[in-house]
Amino acid sequence: MKIAIFTDTYAPQVNGVSRTLERLITHLEKEKIEYRLFIPYMKGSLPSDCIRPVLSFPFFLYPECRLSFPWAARIRKDLESFNPDIVHIATPFNMGLTGLYCAKKLSIPIVGSYHTNFDRYLEYYNLPYLSKWMWKYLKWFYKGFQRTFVPSYQTKTELNFQGFHNISIWSRGVDCTKFHPSTNEMVLKDYYDSKPAFLLTYVGRVAPEKDLDILMDTARKLPAPYKDKVHWLIVGEGPLLKELQEEKLSNVTFTGYVHGSELANIYADSTLFIFPSTTETFGNVVLEALACGTPVVATKSGGVQEIIQNGKTGILCEPRNSSQMIDAICSLLANPLRITAMANEARKYALDQSWEIIFNKLLNEYKEVIDQPFSSQNKLNMQS
CATH class of the missing domain: 3.40.50.2000 (Glycogen Phosphorylase B;)
Incomplete structure (x- = not known):
């Protein structure tokens, strides 16, 4: 299996999405699964030749976050050369949009993950009037995915209520050898x-x-x-x-x-x-x-x-x-x-919350999507 992942956030940024993706990449390397990871450019050396950074700048309202400016033609060429079996889009912004565009152009099965309650965030930044527009955009963005992964049943219920389809639970684990009760x-x-x-x-x-x-x-x-x-x-x-x-x-x-x-x-x-x-x-x-x-x-x-x-x-x-x-x-x-x-x-x-079990379940879901005839995938997208 060959996997391409697109995300607008990754290490050294510190948030739940970046940390989960770091662990996923570690698991893919452990299982010797080929991947390409497309991320915003960060200072410092890259931990792997499989990571593809693109031009990005700090977001003026939130300097810890970065805005990416992907060159779609170059990314499409890279993606075409890699020839992945599946594309996983982790975020619905510039990197995610580029991944969506390229995967559709190359007829590659697409899955995505929904990690963040964006509409709730708008309330905290005094932008609640954008909520209706945000949901409209998110429904359009995720409509083309063969499967959308969410981390909890509560999130699945919310997305179902908003009219999303093909939702699956991708929970989270914890490394109990790293996090344990012993202290210094x-x-x-x-x-x-x-x-x-x-x-x-x-x-x-x-x-x-x-x-x-x-x-x-x-x-x-x-x-x-x-x-x-x-x-x-x-x-x-x-x-x-x-x-x-x-x-x-x-x-x-x-x-x-x-x-x-x-x-x-x-x-x-x-x-x-x-x-x-x-x-x-x-x-x-x-x-x-x-x-x-x-x-x-x-x-x-x-x-x-x-x-x-x-x-x-x-x-x-x-x-x-x-x-x-x-x-x-x-x-x-x-x-x-x-x-x-x-x-x-x-x-x-x-x-009982093992990352290995959780990631292996995700890989099995990838396989289910890959094995589904592409004509059936298109039909599902039309219905959703």
Whole structure:
């Protein structure tokens, strides 16, 4: 099998999409499956000759993201030379559009993945009036795909409601050899003056769509005696970072971007993982926290609610409700035995979420699409 993948985001960008695709590429290399990966150009050396970078520039509203300017003729020639069995389009923007155009011109079967609740993001950037246009565009974009992969049943339900077809679940896994409950406290000594009684942690983009106003409200209003015993770590970077730092809360540390064993140590050393986001199609960081044996207080929204077993591996709160988050945090901090029980269940759940099983299922779905007669694929597209 030969696979071509088009994406508008990839390492060193840090988000759920780029990290999932990195793991997929690692799996393809392990299985000795030929691939071409078309990505926005980033500084630095490329980890593989199979990666094809194209011209890109930082997006002025969000410098961590890049706008690509693909040369379709060159990419088509490269694609034609590689002659893939299938094209996987991971994002619906410039790179994805180029992949869609070239794959159709070359009559190559196309699948895609839907990772992000774009219409919800519009609300957070004061652009809700674009929602109707966004859905119209997304329906047009995904209409030509033989299969569209989504990370959760909640996302599948939403896309079905919007009129999408041929939707399949492509869940997410976690590397439990990398993310585990063992800790090295020396790694964290730079984040606080003395080890707090309770360490509460958020990991993710520091951006409006992550509902960090709710997190900060929770931090400000946490009652005594817990407030004086708690230290917060906010791990990540993004457009809200400077604004949140200016609040200068004495018990909040902003770590910036952290990865690898240091990130695993942060998860494992945390008493609770706090995740207020309501826009997640899955929530990779939630699964990583569970793998480290850290119970999660999160929002009953999106894909996260399919990961957390409420009352067993964490507590789910109503969306954008800091009062409920405070109650959940206080109830757990008051009951260390419950935290220990949840930690054990969290690790047990994560051990069943294997990336290898998930990627092999994806490869089987690729094969199903490839083996389907092309005339039948065209017919399905006409019906959708």
